[in-house]
Amino acid sequence: MVKRLKELLSPIIGVDAAASVIASYDVIGDIAIIKVPEQAFEYRQAVGSAIMNDNKSIKSVWAQVSPVQGEYRIRELANIAGEDRSVTVHRESGCTFNLDVREVYFSPRLSHERERIASLVGEGERVFNMFAGVGAFSIVIAKRVNNVKVYSAEINEAAYRYMLMNIEQNKLKSTVIPILDDARNVAARLRHGVDRVLMPLPERAMEYYEDAIASLDGGGWIHLYLHVKRSRGEDIIYLTKDRLKPYGGSVESYRIVREVGPSTLQLVFDIKFNSI
Ligand SMILES: C[S@@+](CC[C@H](N)C(=O)[O-])C[C@H]1O[C@@H](n2cnc3c(N)ncnc32)[C@H](O)[C@@H]1O
Incomplete structure (x- = not known):
C-alpha cells in the first residue's frame, strides 16, 4: 500500500508530501481515514482506490477535510472510495468499540x-x-x-x-x-x-x-x-x-x-x- 500510494502521489505532490499523506492514514474498524493535501485533492479517488486495493479489509475510505475541532473534537470527512458508510466496529486490546467516525472522536x-x-x-x-x-x-x-x-x-x-x-x-x-x-x-x-x-x-x-x-x-x-x-x-x-x-x-x-x-x-x- 505504502509503495503504491507513494508511486501514485510522489509525481503529483512531491516525495515529502506523499510520505506525510501516507503517515496520516488511520484505520478504524473497516474504515480508512486519510488527510489528502489540497494539491492532491483532485486525485482523492485514486488515493482511496489504492488504499482499498491493497487492504481488502477496508470497505470505505474518507478524506479528512477539516481539523479535529469544536467541543466534541470531531472532524469533517468526505467519502472518497468504497461504501458511503461512517459507522464501524473497531477491535483493540480484546475490546470492541462501535462508533460513527463522523459523529464522535476516536x-x-x-x-x-x-x-x-x-x-x-x-x-x-x-x-x-x-x-x-x-x-x-x-x-x-x-x-x-x-x-x-x-x-x-x-x-x-x-x-x-x-x-x-x-x-x-x-x-x-x-x-x-x-x-x-x-x-x-x-x-x-x-x-x-x-x-x-x-x-x-x-x-x-x-x-x-x-x-x-x-x-x-x-x-x-x-x-x-x-x-x-x-x-x-x-x-x-x-x-x-x-x-x-x-x-x-x-x-x-x-x-x-x-x-x-x-x-x-x-x-x-x-x-x-x-x-x-
Ligand atoms: C479528545 S476526545 C477523547 C475521547 C476518548 N477519551 C478517546 O480517547 O477516544 C475528548 C472527548 O471529550 C468530550 N468533551 C469535551 N468537553 C467535555 C466536557 N466538558 N465534559 C465531558 N466531556 C467533554 C468530547 O465530546 C470528546 O468526546
Whole structure:
C-alpha cells in the first residue's frame, strides 16, 4: 500500500508530501481515514482506490477535510472510495468499540496509551474518565483490572450512545458507569470520591485541572494530557512542570503520546497527589 500510494502521489505532490499523506492514514474498524493535501485533492479517488486495493479489509475510505475541532473534537470527512458508510466496529486490546467516525472522536493511535494507563490501575480502584468519548480508555481499563469502577463523563450525546452500546457489548455494565454530563458537574458530584482521574482532552484539560484534583479522595493520580508547542531553546517539560507547581502534586513521569502538528506535541503527565 505504502509503495503504491507513494508511486501514485510522489509525481503529483512531491516525495515529502506523499510520505506525510501516507503517515496520516488511520484505520478504524473497516474504515480508512486519510488527510489528502489540497494539491492532491483532485486525485482523492485514486488515493482511496489504492488504499482499498491493497487492504481488502477496508470497505470505505474518507478524506479528512477539516481539523479535529469544536467541543466534541470531531472532524469533517468526505467519502472518497468504497461504501458511503461512517459507522464501524473497531477491535483493540480484546475490546470492541462501535462508533460513527463522523459523529464522535476516536483515534486508533491512542491504543498504546490506553494499554499503558490500564497497566497502572490497581485492583479495586475508583477511576474518573472526565472526557470519555465512546468509552475507549474506560473499557480497556475495566477489561484489564478486577473490581474497578470507571465513572465516564461525556457531553456529546452521540458518543454517549455509542459508549452505552460498547459497555453492553464488552459486558462491563457494573464496572463502567456512563454519565451524559459536563465533566465539571460530574467532578462536583464525585468530590473526594476517586483514586485516579484521566483527562484526555489536551486542548482544554488545564481548565478542568482543579476539578480533577478536587475529585481525588485525599490522594491519587491524575493523567493530564496537554498539547505543548515546541519552540527552539525552550525546555517544554521544565516549563510545563513549573506551570503545574502551584496546584501541588508531583509529576512522577511524562511521555510524548504523539506529534499532532509540525511543532506541537501531545504529552501526558502522570501526577501523584499524596493524601493529607
Ligand atoms: C479528545 S476526545 C477523547 C475521547 C476518548 N477519551 C478517546 O480517547 O477516544 C475528548 C472527548 O471529550 C468530550 N468533551 C469535551 N468537553 C467535555 C466536557 N466538558 N465534559 C465531558 N466531556 C467533554 C468530547 O465530546 C470528546 O468526546
